[in-house]
Amino acid sequence: MRNLLFFLYKYYTFLLFFSLELFSLIILYQYNTYQRASFLNTTGAIAASFYEKVNNTTSYFSLRRINDSLLTENARLRTLQLNAYYQNGFTLSTLNDTNYKQQYSYISANVVNNSVIRRNNYITIDKGRLHGIEPNMGVISSNGVVGIVTAVSEHFSTIRSALNKDTKISAMLKKNGAFGSLEWKGDNPKYTNLVDVNKHVQVKVGDEVITNNFSTIFPVGIPVGVISEQSLDAGDNFHTLKVELYTDFSTLRNVYVIRNKFRDEQVELERQVKGDH
Amino acid sequence: MIIELLTYLGRFILLLLLQLLVIKNIELSTFINPYIYPLFILTLPVSTKPWQVVLISFITGFIVDSFYIPFGLHMAATTFMGYLRIFYLKFAANKEDFDAKLAPNLSRKGPVWFVLYCLVLIFAHHTVLFYLEVYSFSEFFRTFSRVFASSIASVALITLGQVLFYKAAQRK
Structure with missing residues (x-):
């Protein structure tokens, strides 16, 4: 007992270092493995609102570029609209069409924090659970693919960008x-x-x-x-x-989160098939 | 005592804001990824008790980590660096430094001593940080070159800051 106390006294700095380092590594391991733990989301939200305030100021400098990219996208979407096509047939009739059912819907969001030069890059956006975002939803910009949602809090979400080792x-x-x-x-x-x-x-x-x-x-x-x-x-x-x-990740400002309405059905079906084996 | 504490707190906030608002946005290349906030740990007085250095390093890492994803990287790296600092100073600082409660900086200890001190400890910090970020040794040499280039950039920025601030302070 006395030896133990002596040991603790002699090496208390090392023991303090060892336990704090171990704590950090466990937290990191949990983050890498499960991607979300409740208290990490709170600290993440504080940082996200900090970045949002910074972003509110700096986004004015790139308004012109954002407008340009949105205009280009609008023009592209307008050409896809039905009234942009010349009616080539002779008869005009309306049908109550039940062939089509909406599968994907899009939620627009602003980027509040982003990085491109780290080995594993993440993006934070200003929409969260309240707006219907859930983990594992896809994220695109007006140009192309951006990444996949990993964690969601009330008002913010983090996205594992395509510039990340773990994004496949x-x-x-x-x-x-x-x-x-x-x-x-x-x-x-x-x-x-x-x-x-x-x-x-x-x-x-x-x-x-x-x-x-x-x-x-x-x-x-x-x-x-x-x-x-x-x-x-x-x-x-x-x-x-x-x-x-x-997608130019270094100037990314606006993104769309994709909600797949049939996702649960497909996942459930695939899970059943896996369960059979 | 209170004034000293407030000075350190102010320096910490200044370094953190510099890191998050300026340095984080300089995205030169995937190999150059400097971090200057460890300077806060480096400039703690030599006579700070070892357990205090370790604890302060941990708290610093914790605060920095709340602004980065994933959580835990900076905590692990900064705690490690703080622990290493104890041994480095045992070897590199003399008795007068301890008695004078010297806070290591460029003008007090001279450029060679200070740059070497920064280089060794920042390199240790970046090694832990970058390898933990990759989370495997599969890209060993690529990660090593990131550590190397980023350490040089960090030390260059820190030294530049010291030259600008402390030379100006000396002239007064």
């Missing part, structure tokens, strides 16, 4: 539907890599990459980027593909 987004080539997975290697925020594309597929520089519908996160056809480099090593089964991203 299912994607395919637009021209032939050959699929792969997006992985960021951590060197340049303008480019990412498309991996696991089989070598028998023809791939050229300039081919467009879009999302596919393997996951419940993104609707099919959201643009990702274009292939900027292609190589195939001898004896390798997969192409090495570098993709230039459409």
Whole structure:
């Protein structure tokens, strides 16, 4: 007992250091494994409201650029509208159409905190649970894919951006539907890599990459980027593909969160199938 | 005593704001990722008790962590650096420094001593920070070059700040 007390007395600095370091590592491990723990969300919310205040001031400097990108997007959407098409038929009739049912809805949000140069980048937005955002929803900008929601508090959400080691987004080539997975290697925020594309597929520089519908996160056809480099090593089964991203992460201001109304149904069905084995 | 405490608190807030509002937004390259807030731990008086240094480092890391994702990175890195500082100073600071309750800075200890002191401890801090962020050794050399480049950038920024502030203070 006396020895123990002596030991504690002699090494109390080390013991303090050891326990605090262990505490930090456990917190970090929990964050990396479960992505959310209740008290982390509160501290996250304090920081988010700090960044929101900063952002309220700095966003004025980029208003012109934001307006331009929104105008471009509006113009593109207007050309898709029904009244932009010339009626080529002879008869005009209205039908009560039950063929279509809305599957995806979009929630707009502003970026309050963002980084592009860390190994694992996260984005914070100013919409949260109150606005209907839930973890594992997809996030896009007006140009293309941005990331996936990981944690949600009342008024804010954090997004694991595509520039993150742990973000794996299912994607395919637009021209032939050959699929792969997006992985960021951590060197340049303008480019990412498309991996696991089989070598028998023809791939050229300039081919467009879009999302596919393997996951419940993104609707099919959201643009990702274009292939900027292609190589195939001898004896390798997969192409090495570098993709230039459409989304400019360093100037990201406005994003849309995608709500998939059929997600629960699909997840439930897939879970049942897995349970059978 | 109170004034001294307030000075340190003010310095901490200043460093934190500089880090979050200015340095965080300089996004030069994925390899250069400087952090200057460890300067707060580096400039604590030499005579600060070891357990106090460790505890202050931990609290500093905790506060910085609330502004970054994931939580825990800065806590682990800064606590480690604070603990290492105790040994570095045992070896590098002399008895007069301890008696004078010297707070290490560029003008008191000279450029060579100060830059080396920063370099060793910032390098340790960045090593823990960047490797924990990647969370694996699979990109060992790439992460090492990030640690190396970022440490140089951090120390350069800290030294620049010291030259600007303390040279101005000396002239008065």
